[in-house]
Amino acid sequence: MKTLLLDTHALLWWLLDGAELSKTAREAIGEGTHRILVSAASAWEIATKHRLGKLPEAEYLVRELPRLLRAERFEPLPMKLEHALAAGRLPGPHRDPFDRMLMAQAELEKAQIVTCDPIFREYGMSICW
Numbered sequence: 001m002k003t004l005l006l007d008t009h010a011l012l013w014w015l016l017d018g019a020e021l022s023k024t025a026r027e028a029i030g031e032g033t034h035r036i037l038v039s040a041a042s043a044w045e046i047a048t049k050h051r052l053g054k055l056p057e058a059e060y061l062v063r064e065l066p067r068l069l070r071a072e073r074f075e076p077l078p079m080k081l082e083h084a085l086a087a088g089r090l091p092g093p094h095r096d097p098f099d100r101m102l103m104a105q106a107e108l109e110k111a112q113i114v115t116c117d118p119i120f121r122e123y124g125m126s127i128c129w
Contacts, residue, residue, distance in 0.1 A: 003035040004028060004128060005077065005106045007115035008042040008098060015061060015068055025114050028128050037077040037111055038069055041101040077105060094119055 006014070006029070013021035014029055029036060047062050049055035061068065069076055079101060086104035087097070094100065096119075103123050106113045112126040120127055 001033055001035060002028075003037060003109060003111040005037045005039065005102060005109065005111040005113050006042065006074070007102060007113055007117060007120075008045045009116070010114040011038055011042055012046070012055075012058070012061070014072075016057070020116075022116065022129050025129050029114065036072070036074045037105075037109065038074045039077045039102055039105055040079045041098050041105070043076075045098040077109065079105075082108060090123065092123065094123070 010021060010025060010029075012018065014026070028034060043065055046055060046058050046065070050058040050062050066076070083101060083104050086108055087100040090100050090103060099117070099119060102113060102115075103120065103125055105111070106125055112128045113120050114128045116129050
């Protein structure tokens, strides 16, 4: 059994049935035998972008995310002190705190990240896309 950590866009595209989600990613998420993690950082990112008007379609997701994750059998992944320290120690100029947290969590939780964002490959992360 693989452990997959969904990047925020992959989570959104899964929950909203977005065509942008790759066939490989859709099959891996839907297979039913993998452990699927959703970081608290993704919830924070979705709520922040919705509040700022960058994600107006996410009102329902912000309100119902815990229930939706349970229905999908996705596991919420809290941000732990160890995750925060690892995210802060990551090298390089990438400044996005959400991406840095996901990278640290993936490394510490031994998870493959479901993402189309090329920055994760630059940091040597294992990608499912």
